[in-house]
Structures are given as structure tokens and as C-alpha cells.
Amino acid sequence: MAAATPAEYISHHIQNLTFGQHADGTWGVAHGAKEAAEMGFIALNLDTMFWSLLTGILFCYLFRVVARDASIDKPSRWQLCVEMVVEMVAGSVRDAFHGRNALIAPLALTIFVWIFLMNLMDLVPVDFIPFVSHLVGIEYMKMVPTTDVNATFGMSLSIFGLMVYYGIKVKGFGGFFGELAFHPFGKAFLPINLVLETVSMLAKPLSLSLRLFGNMFAGELVFVLIAALIPFWLQWALSVPWAIFHILVITLQAYIFMMLTIVYLGQSHESHD
Amino acid sequence: MNMNLTLLGQAISFAIFVWFCMKYVWPPILQALEDREAKIADGLAAAERGKQELEQAAQGKEEALREGRDKAQEFITQAQKRSDEIVEAAKVTAREEAERIKLAAQAEIEQNQNQAREALRLEVGKLALAGAEQVLMREVDESAHRDVLAKLSAEL
Numbered sequence: 001m002a003a004a005t006p007a008e009y010i011s012h013h014i015q016n017l018t019f020g021q022h023a024d025g026t027w028g029v030a031h032g033a034k035e036a037a038e039m040g041f042i043a044l045n046l047d048t049m050f051w052s053l054l055t056g057i058l059f060c061y062l063f064r065v066v067a068r069d070a071s072i073d074k075p076s077r078w079q080l081c082v083e084m085v086v087e088m089v090a091g092s093v094r095d096a097f098h099g100r101n102a103l104i105a106p107l108a109l110t111i112f113v114w115i116f117l118m119n120l121m122d123l124v125p126v127d128f129i130p131f132v133s134h135l136v137g138i139e140y141m142k143m144v145p146t147t148d149v150n151a152t153f154g155m156s157l158s159i160f161g162l163m164v165y166y167g168i169k170v171k172g173f174g175g176f177f178g179e180l181a182f183h184p185f186g187k188a189f190l191p192i193n194l195v196l197e198t199v200s201m202l203a204k205p206l207s208l209s210l211r212l213f214g215n216m217f218a219g220e221l222v223f224v225l226i227a228a229l230i231p232f233w234l235q236w237a238l239s240v241p242w243a244i245f246h247i248l249v250i251t252l253q254a255y256i257f258m259m260l261t262i263v264y265l266g267q268s269h270e271s272h273d
Numbered sequence: 274m275n276m277n278l279t280l281l282g283q284a285i286s287f288a289i290f291v292w293f294c295m296k297y298v299w300p301p302i303l304q305a306l307e308d309r310e311a312k313i314a315d316g317l318a319a320a321e322r323g324k325q326e327l328e329q330a331a332q333g334k335e336e337a338l339r340e341g342r343d344k345a346q347e348f349i350t351q352a353q354k355r356s357d358e359i360v361e362a363a364k365v366t367a368r369e370e371a372e373r374i375k376l377a378a379q380a381e382i383e384q385n386q387n388q389a390r391e392a393l394r395l396e397v398g399k400l401a402l403a404g405a406e407q408v409l410m411r412e413v414d415e416s417a418h419r420d421v422l423a424k425l426s427a428e429l
Contacts, residue, residue: 020277036275043277052283056290063298070305072312086302105303106295114290145283150276154283 006228013126013224014217016045016148017140031139045148052145055117063113085113089258096262099170099269104262107162111155112258118145119216119250123243126223146216146253149209156209159261163204167268175271204264208257215253219246398426 011033018036019029020043029046030036036043066082075083089109097104121144133141145151167176180197181190219242226239402422 016275016279018275018277039275039277041277043275043279044282045277045279048279049282049286053286056286060290060293060298063294063302067298067301070301072305072309082302083306086299087306090303103291103295106299107291109299110287110291110294114287148279150279151283153276154280155287157280158284158287 009228010221010224012140013130013227014142014147014221015140016142017047017138019044019046029139045142045150047140047142048145048148048151051121051143052114052118052151055121055145056114059110059113059117063109085109092259093262096259097266097269099266101166101265101269103162104265107265108258108262111261112254115146115155115212115257116251116254118151119254121145122147122216122220122223122246122250125239126220126227144216144220146212147220149213152209152213153205155257156205159208159264160205163201163264163268166265170269171271179271204260208260208264212253212257215249219249394426398422401425 015033016036017029018039019027020036020039021027022030022035023038030039030043062078063082066076066079069076070079086109089112090105093105093108124143129143130141142148164176167179171179180201181187181194183193183197185193222242223239226235226242230238
């Protein structure tokens with residue numbers, strides 16, 4: 001907010017509100033990227049946590065209301081809206097997942113709506129919330145959780161865990177590691193197979209999280225750049241078209257994340273043999 | 274861009290939201306959707322059934338109407354016939370009655386004629402007797418000439 005140059009403005013806007021241990025041993029909020037980096041792993045991005053929890057709770061509340069009062073004869077408009085999303089997710093799961101697993105569909109719904117809501121924060125003008133938080137004394141406020149690599153990795157690693165868990169559960173230890181070791185070239189090339197399959201397996205959560213993070217971070221950065229470099233009375237000429245285009249991006253990214261999750265988990269339920 | 278505990282925080286909240294969704298959101302909504310599907314299917318089936326029943330009823334109505342018309346026609350014909358019969362019978366009865374009354378009247382007339390004739394005969398007999406008495410100037414013994422008188426009156 002108080003940035004003098006565009007570069008300072010931009011770096012200020014892409015800095016999370018990180019809470020951790022300072023170099024001198026005291027605990028507190030980092031002032032600037034350097035301090036945040038020095039805090040290492042034992043630190044928490046308060047803004048990411050706050051906004052992701054807020055959007056997550058909002059999702060639970062909005063959908064729980066419908067689930068509780070679901071009417072068969074006289075659905076409210078909101079119920080119809082929720083049902084549309086649920087049907088879309090249920091249809092995607094039916095198409096892409098052929099096992100029997102009660103977790104997949106709710107998981108996909110949570111991913112889609114939660115990521116959509118977190119991405120949606122991107123459409124709030126970049127200075128609204130930081131301005132308010134600045135007034136109450138909070139220096140940094142990055143309010144799109146999906147532009148924080150921790151958030152996207154938090155989800156993709158959870159999904160990776162599920163992939164491994166169901167892979168072993170469905171195919172057994174032998175089946176799971178057999179797939180890693182004996183494909184794609186057969187038993188004679190075991191080390192090569194192992195390397196290839198392990199890389200391709202690890203690439204799944206990595207690509208999943210980096211795709212979402214990259215798209216959202218880039219989108220956010222464009223908004224910040226527009227705000228930083230263009231006079232305020234002309235910003236609408238760029239930020240409005242970009243925001244409209246971004247509506248597509250945030251929905252698409254949420255959908256892609258959901259769809260790939262379904263596909264990956266479907267793969268860990270199906271044997272290649 | 275630092276990796277830190279936010280990662281775990283996100284994973285934990287993700288797990289909680291998924292659990293919540295799996296337990297409290299997904300099943301009721303899907304249940305409602307399935308229930309509605311079933312209800313719509315039932316409704317459509319019922320509508321189809323109703324349409325068929327309506328068609329059947331329309332056919333039945335047509336039939337009943339035709340039957341009713343036929344029956345009415347039959348009744349009318351019967352009634353016509355019956356009324357003709359009644360009129361005919363009444364005519365016959367009236368004719369017979371008239372005949373009977375005529376006969377009775379004739380018989381009465383005849384009887385009256387006979388009575389009058391009888392009375393006249395007696396009267397004439399008496400007159401003749403009186404005349405004869407006058408002519409003879411003497412009393413005729415009625416008992417002596419009864420036979421003659423009776424013969425006379427019979428001849429009158």
C-alpha cells in the first residue's frame with residue numbers, strides 16, 4: 001500500500017502474511033519476503049489459511065443448507081443451482097471413474113467448489129481487502145489461497161496420498177509395486193521401469209498443483225501489474241476484460257483439478273494387466 | 274513462495290471439508306435427486322395410465338350412448354304397439370258394450386210391449402164382457418163363461 005515504486009507495490013502484493021520464528025528467536029509476522037524466507041518450514045501463511053478456511057466453510061454452509069432442506073417437490077433456486085453442480089460432478093465421476101468408492105464423488109465436489117471459491121477471490125479488486133487490512137494494521141494480505149503454492153500442494157499431496165493408499169488397497173502391495181517395476185518395458189528392464197514410473201507418478205501431484213498455482217498466480221499478477229502500472233482512471237480498460245476472461249480461467253482450473261483427481265484415482269483403482 | 278506449515282494446514286482443512294461433504298452434503302442431495310427422478314418417472318407413468326383410462330372411458334361412453342339410444346327406440350316402438358293394442362281393445366269392448374245395451378233395450382221394449390198387450394187384452398176382455406152383459410141385459414155368469422172368456426182373450 002505504502003509502496004513508492006511499481007516494483008515495491010508488486011512485490012508487496014505477492015507477499016503472504018507469514019507467521020513464524022524470526023532470526024532473533026522471537027515469534028511474529030514476517031516483514032518482507034526475506035524475513036519470511038528465513039523462517040523456513042515452521043511458519044504459517046495466515047492469509048492463505050484464513051481465506052481458504054473461510055471459503056471452505058462457506059462451501060460447507062451453502063451446500064449443507066441445501067442438503068438439510070432438500071425438497072423434492074418445491075426446490076428453491078439455490079437448491080436447483082447446487083443440484084446442477086452436484087449433477088455435473090456426479091456425471092463426471094460416472095464417466096471417468098469405474099470403481100466403487102463412496103469417497104470419490106464428495107471429494108470431487110469439494111475440490112471443484114472449494115477451488116472455485118478460492119479462485120473467485122481473484123475477482124475481488126486487488127486493493128480492496130489489502131486496503132482494509134492495512135487500516136487495521138495487517139501489512140500483507142494475499143487473499144487468493146490458490147496463488148500460494150502451499151495451498152495447491154496441500155491438496156495435491158493429499159490426493160497423491162489417496163492415490164498411493166487406494167493403489168495399495170485395491171491391487172495389494174505386490175500389484176502396486178509391480179506396476180511401478182514391471183511397466184512399461186517388462187521385467188528385464190526393472191530399474192528403468194522403476195525410474196520412469198516413479199517419475200510419472202510423482203509428476204501427477206506436481207503438475208496438478210503447479211498448474212493451478214501457475215494459472216492463478218499469473219492471473220493475479222496481471223491484475224497487480226494493471227493496478228501498478230496504469231493510471232487509476234484507465235485501469236478498467238484492461239482489468240475488466242481480464243476479469244471477464246478470468247471467470248473462465250477460474251472455473252476451468254477448478255474443473256481441471258477435479259477431473260484429473262478423478263482420473264488419477266480411477267487409475268489407482270484399475271489394474272493395467 | 275516459501276514452503277511451510279501452511280501445506281499441512283491446507284491438507285488438514287482439505288481432509289475436514291471432504292469429510293464434511295462426504296457425510297453431510299453429498300448423500301442427502303443425491304438422495305433428493307434420486308427421489309425426484311423416481312417421482313417424475315412415477316408421475317409420467319401415472320399420466321400415461323390416466324390417458325389410457327380416459328381413452329377406454331371414452332370408448333365405453335360411446336358404447337353406452339349407442340346402447341341407450343337403441344333401448345329408447347325399442348321402448349318407443351313397444352309403447353306405440355301397446356297403445357295401438359289398447360285402443361283396439363277399447364274399441365272392441367265399446368262395440369260389445371253398445372251391442373249389449375242395445376239388446377237389453379230391445380228386450381225391455383219387447384217386455385213392455387207384451388205387458389201393454391196383456392193389459393189391453395184383459396181390458397178388451399173386460400170391455401167385451403161388459404158389452405156382452407149389456408147386450409144380453411143380464412148378468413153373465415162369469416164363472417160359467419170363464420172358459421169362453423179366456424179363449425176369447427187368448428185370441429185377442
